[in-house]
Amino acid sequence: MSDLASLPTRPGPPQRRRKPLRLPSAFRYYEVELPGRLSDKADRLTTAGLVPTCDRRPIDADLTGDWHQLVIDAGLRTDEPTLWFAEGLIQYLPKERARNLFHDMHALSATGSAACGDFVDGEFFSEPEHHRMLSRIATLGLSMTSIDDPIHWFAHEGWSAQIFRPSDLLAGSHPFLSIPIPERLAVRRPGIGYFLAKYQP
Ligand SMILES: C[S@@+](CC[C@H](N)C(=O)[O-])C[C@H]1O[C@@H](n2cnc3c(N)ncnc32)[C@H](O)[C@@H]1O
Numbered sequence: 001m002s003d004l005a006s007l008p009t010r011p012g013p014p015q016r017r018r019k020p021l022r023l024p025s026a027f028r029y030y031e032v033e034l035p036g037r038l039s040d041k042a043d044r045l046t047t048a049g050l051v052p053t054c055d056r057r058p059i060d061a062d063l064t065g066d067w068h069q070l071v072i073d074a075g076l077r078t079d080e081p082t083l084w085f086a087e088g089l090i091q092y093l094p095k096e097r098a099r100n101l102f103h104d105m106h107a108l109s110a111t112g113s114a115a116c117g118d119f120v121d122g123e124f125f126s127e128p129e130h131h132r133m134l135s136r137i138a139t140l141g142l143s144m145t146s147i148d149d150p151i152h153w154f155a156h157e158g159w160s161a162q163i164f165r166p167s168d169l170l171a172g173s174h175p176f177l178s179i180p181i182p183e184r185l186a187v188r189r190p191g192i193g194y195f196l197a198k199y200q201p
Contacts, residue, residue, distance in 0.1 A: 091118075161196065
């Protein structure tokens with residue numbers, strides 16, 4: 001949800017380049033990544049001449065550990081609504097850690113906060129096309145987490161959730177979309193979903 005998150009680190013053909021979001025300078029964007037990775041990303045963006053328009057605050061932290069205080073120290077206001085954005089993350093965390101991540105976000109969220117991101121479900125694992133990738137991940141000693149009851153998963157303690165599939169994005173029915181996404185951006189893989197959870201206790 002920031003200029004930086006929406007920018008490619010390596011420019012592709014012009015028609016495939018994503019447009020940077022021109023977020024206002026007052027928009028505070030906290031980007032949490034494993035230690036050491038954000039400085040490399042910042043270097044690449046600077047080299048490419050890309051400068052964030054919003055107030056970007058990078059935080060080196062492991063989201064499976066104690067990251068709360070680091071975000072608060074960076075200025076996060078827990079009395080104001082926050083939009084949490086977890087893209088390509090939850091499926092790579094062990095299930096228990098992924099659950100804890102939601103409890104952590106909840107603890108830092110004021111009424112009116114929202115969380116969005118993607119997940120994979122059981123269908124992703126039964127799709128033959130994915131078996132090679134999954135066994136490669138296993139040889140690295142890693143695994144992927146599936147969420148089979150996403151509405152229940154993301155809806156707890158005052159949160160309510162909606163789930164969207166790639167076909168919904170193509171139809172433009174996600175509330176964050178003012179127009180449908182173009183066909184070329186649709187993720188055609190089975191078992192991929194997108195959640196949008198809102199905190200209105
Ligand atoms: C598929 S990429 C998504 C990239 C991200 N959406 C962006 O725009 O930069 C997954 C990212 O999650 C990060 N990640 C994985 N495990 C993490 C953890 N425990 N704590 C913090 N970041 C983590 C990885 O370093 C990687 O950059």
